[in-house]
Amino acid sequence: MDIPSLKLQARDLLGRKKKQLLIPSLIYVLMALLFSYLSLRLTMPPTQQLLSLSDQMTAMLQSGDVDGASRIAASIQPSTAETLVSDLLSYLLAIVSFGLLLIFFRVLRGEETEPGMLLDGFSTWARVLLLELLTRLLTTIGFWAFLIPGFVVLYNYRMARYLMILHPDFGVLDCMRESRMRMRGQRLALLRLDLSFLGWALLSMIPFLGIAVGVWALPYWSCTSLLAYEKINAPFEPSRPSERENDLFF
Numbered sequence: 001m002d003i004p005s006l007k008l009q010a011r012d013l014l015g016r017k018k019k020q021l022l023i024p025s026l027i028y029v030l031m032a033l034l035f036s037y038l039s040l041r042l043t044m045p046p047t048q049q050l051l052s053l054s055d056q057m058t059a060m061l062q063s064g065d066v067d068g069a070s071r072i073a074a075s076i077q078p079s080t081a082e083t084l085v086s087d088l089l090s091y092l093l094a095i096v097s098f099g100l101l102l103i104f105f106r107v108l109r110g111e112e113t114e115p116g117m118l119l120d121g122f123s124t125w126a127r128v129l130l131l132e133l134l135t136r137l138l139t140t141i142g143f144w145a146f147l148i149p150g151f152v153v154l155y156n157y158r159m160a161r162y163l164m165i166l167h168p169d170f171g172v173l174d175c176m177r178e179s180r181m182r183m184r185g186q187r188l189a190l191l192r193l194d195l196s197f198l199g200w201a202l203l204s205m206i207p208f209l210g211i212a213v214g215v216w217a218l219p220y221w222s223c224t225s226l227l228a229y230e231k232i233n234a235p236f237e238p239s240r241p242s243e244r245e246n247d248l249f250f
Contacts, residue, residue, distance in 0.1 A: 001186070001189040001190075001192075001193070001228060001231060003189075003192060003193050003196055003224075006193070006224050006227045006228055006231075007196070007220075007224050009223075009224075009227055010220055010223040010224040010227060011220065013107065013108065013223050014216075014219060014220060014223065017107050020103070020107050020112075020113050021103075021104065021107060021219040021223070022215055022216070022219065023115050024100055024103050024113075024115045024117070024118050025100070025214075025215045025216075025218045025219045026215045027115055027118060028096060028097070028100050028118065028218070029211060029214045029215050029218065030211075031093065031096060032093060033211070035089045035090070035092070035093050038086075038089060039086040039089050039090065042078060042082040042083075042085055042086045043078040043082060043083065043086050044076075044078075056072055057069045057072050060072070091129055091132060094128065094129070094132045095121040095122055095125050095128050095129065096118055096119070096121060097121070098121035098124075098128045098161060099117060099118040099119055099120045099121035099122070100118055100218075100222075101161060101162075101165065101222065101226075102117060102120050102121065102165060103117050103118065103120075104219060104222045104223055104226055105162075105165050105226060107223075108223060108226050108227070108230075124164075127164065127171075127172055128161075128164075130172045131160055131161065131164065131172045131175065131176070134172065134176065135157045135160065135176070138153050138157070139153045139154050139157075141153075142154070151187075151191070152187065155183055155186075155187040155190055155191065156179065156180040156183055156187070157176050157179050157180065157183075158179065158183060158187075158190060159178075159179035159182055159183055159229055159232065159233075160175040160176050160178075160179040161175075162179075162226065162229045162233075163175040163178050163179055163182075163233075166233070182232055182233060182236055183232070186232050189228075190225075190228060193224065193225065193228060194221075197217065197220075197221045197224075200213060200216075200217035200220070200221070201217070203217075204217055
């Protein structure tokens, strides 16, 4: 995989399609920041309160009051309702993220787009959510089992959302199986591609400046990844569900 060539093509696309790529990226980044802030407020107390509770816990532990420290620690934990709302925000963002991927895919294919297409992911929200749930679950299990299998699982299903767009007739499990099959021998290449964007990722963490960086880096990375998927997908012919592998994990 010629990563410099793919990145050059992505930059050329960004140069020609700024409005189609950057405006929805800006909307998505702002939504992600808002949802992250709301989720943090739901699951964590304000900083000043957290520091005060931390000081109280430290004092209790020093005095030997372990039960009192445990009660304070338990009081910091979010309620079930707060956790559910936080999870809901996360999955709503995943659906919007799929809509953003649809926009990038259409731009790559030379089609006209508009920012409102960010909501197109809701037309197939059940499939998007099921794919998100399964990939998160399998990746988490992989990381719990051992670090390297976690990365293998993560990259095994990296192509699943792309396949869901490319083949609307595929079921969720079909997309996952096909992704795993097509990613064989490609995982390290995609890892190298992702690492080549590490500098952009670090810059995006800088307050305020990170928003501008993220708005540019997100479509840059996404379009480069889509171009890579096109290269990976090129040799494959669509397979019928009966011809696909029956196993899901390996």
